[in-house]
C-alpha cells in the first residue's frame with residue numbers, strides 16, 4: 001500500500017468524523033430547551049467564572065512571586081490569588097449542583113418523551129422491528145444506569161466551557177508575559193492533543209455502541225441464571241453447568257473484541273499524542289527560556305504550559321458523559337425516526353364504530369414482503385355474532401388479530417368497517433373498540449382491582465363491575481377469601497401480595513376484557529382464552545361462553561374444540577387464507593380439514609375413555625405450519 005493510500009482513508013475518515021461531530025453537536029443543542037434557558041445561562045456563567053479562576057490564580061501567584069523577589073509589596077497579587085482560589089473552591093459544589101439539575105431536567109423530559117413515544121408515536125409494527133428494539137434497549141439501559149444519559153451528555157458539554165475558558169485564559173496570559181510564539185506553541189499542543197484523544201474516545205464510543213446486542217445477550221444469560229423465572233427449569237433439567245459455560249463464552253465474545261479494540265483505539269494513538277504533548281510542552285518552555293523571562297513570567301509560563309498539556313487527557317466531568325450519553329440520545333432519535341417510517345402513527349383519521357360488519361377483503365400481509373403470512377384472506381365478522389378461528393401453529397391467527405386491530409397495515413387488500421377502509425381511521429380510537437385477551441397477556445404487578453379495571457381504566461372506581469366480572473370468570477370464591485379483597489397486590493414482592501397460578505392469571509385477564517366490554521368495547525378478541533385453565537375451568541368457560549359473548553362481536557382463537565364449537569361461525573385458516581367457514585355441525589358434515597381435525601381429536605378422547613371434545617377439554621391436534629392437515 002502506498003503512502004497516499006494510507007493517508008487518503010485517514011483524511012476521509014477525519015472528514016467524516018468532523019461531520020459526525022457537527023451533527024452530534026446539533027443533536028445536543030436540541031436538548032437545550034429541556035434544561036431551560038435560565039438554568040443553561042446560569043450554568044454557563046458559573047463554568048466561565050470557574051474556568052477563569054485558575055487563570056487568575058496563575059497570574060496572582062506569578063506576579064506575587066515577582067514582587068517578593070524584587071522586594072515590592074506583593075499583597076494585591078496575593079489577594080488576587082487568594083480570591084481566585086476561594087472562588088474556585090466555592091464554585092466547585094455550585095457547578096456540581098447546577099450540572100445535576102441540568103441532567104435531571106433533561107432526563108425527566110427525555111423519559112417523558114420516550115414513554116409518550118412508545119405509547120402514542122410508535123406503531124406495534126415499528127416497535128417489533130429488530131433495529132428499533134435495539135435502539136429502545138439502548139435508551140432504556142441508559143436510563144436504568146442513570147449516569148450515562150442524554151442529560152449527562154448535555155451537562156458534560158456545558159462543563160467543557162470551564163476547560164476552554166481556562167485554555168484561552170492560559171494562552172492569553174502566556175502571550176502577555178512571554179510573547180506570542182510560546183503561547184501559540186502551547187495552544188497547538190493543547191488542541192492537537194485534545195483532538196487526538198477525543199477522536200479515539202469518540203470512535204471508541206461508537207464501537208461500544210455496536211456491541212449493544214452482544215452485551216444484552218450476556219445480561220440475558222446472567223439474568224436467566226440468577227433470576228427466579230428460570231430457577232425451576234434450571235434445577236430440574238440440570239442446566240446450571242451449561243449455563244455457566246454459556247455465560248463465560250458469551251462474555252468472552254464481548255470482552256475479547258472490546259479489549260482488542262481498546263488497544264487499537266487507545267494504545268498507539270495515546271502514546272503518539274502523549275509524545276506530542278510532551279515534546280510540544282518542552283518546545284514551549286524552551287521558547288520561554290529564550291525570551292529571558294523574569295520570575296513572574298517563568299512561574300506563569302510553567303503553569304500555563306502544564307495546563308495546555310493536560311488537554312491531552314479525557315476530561316472525566318465531560319467526555320465520558322458526552323460519549324455515552326450522546327449515544328443514548330441519538331438512539332432515541334433514531335428509534336423515533338425508524339419507528340415513524342414504519343406504519344401509520346396514531347392520532348389522525350376518522351373515528352368509526354362498527355354497526356353492521358367488519359370485513360377483511362383480499363388481505364395480504366407479511367412481516368417480510370417476500371413471506372406473506374396472510375395471503376388473499378377474506379373474512380366477515382358480523383356485528384353481534386361470535387366467530388371462532390382455528391388453524392395450525394403459525395397459520396397467522398394472531399397476525400390476523402394484529403391486522404384487524406389496525407396494529408399492522410395490510411400490504412394489499414383492506415380491512416373495512418361498515419365499508420370504511422381502516423387506513424383512513426384513527427388507529428388509537430379503533431383499538432379502543434376492542435377488548436382483547438392475548439396468549440401472552442400481561443400479569444401486572446398491581447392490585448387485583450387495577451388488573452381488572454385496566455380494561456377500561458376510566459372506570460377504576462367501578463368496584464361492583466370489577467367484582468361482577470371476577471365472579472363471571474369463576475374467581476368469586478377466591479376473591480371472597482382475600483383479606484385485602486380488590487386491594488390485594490398481585491405480586492409476592494409486596495407484603496400481603498399474592499402470586500397467582502397460571503390459570504388464575506388467565507381468568508384475571510379474561511375479567512379485564514369483560515370489564516372492557518362492560519364499559520363499551522364493542523369487539524371482544526380472545527386468543528387462546530382457555531389454554532391455562534384446568535378441565536373444570538375450561539368447561540365453565542365453555543358453559544358461560546355464549547353468555548360472556550352475547551350481543552358482542554367476538555373473535556375467539558383456540559386450538560380447543562370445546563372452546564370454539566359453540567361459536568356462531570367457525571373459520572379455518574390455512575395457507576394465509578380462510579379455507580372453510582360454517583357452524584360446527586356444518587363443518588363436521590362437510591368432511592374437510594375441520595372435520596378431520598375434530599375426528600382425530602375425538603378418537604384420541606375415545607381411546608382415552610373420555611368424553612369427545614365438547615364441554616370437556618380437547619384441542620386441535622398438534623401440527624405446525626407447513627404440514628398438511
Ligand SMILES: Nc1ncnc2c1ncn2[C@@H]1O[C@H](COP(=O)(O)OP(=O)(O)OP(=O)(O)O)[C@@H](O)[C@H]1O
Pocket residue numbers: 128367373391392393394395396397398399400439
Ligand atoms: N413480530 C413478528 N415478526 C416476524 N415474524 C412474525 C412476527 N410475529 C409472528 N411472526 C411469524 O408469522 C407467522 C404467523 O404467526 P402467528 O403468531 O400469527 O401464528 P398463530 O397462528 O397465531 O400461531 P399459534 O397457533 O402458534 O399461536 C409465524 O411464522 C411467525 O413466526
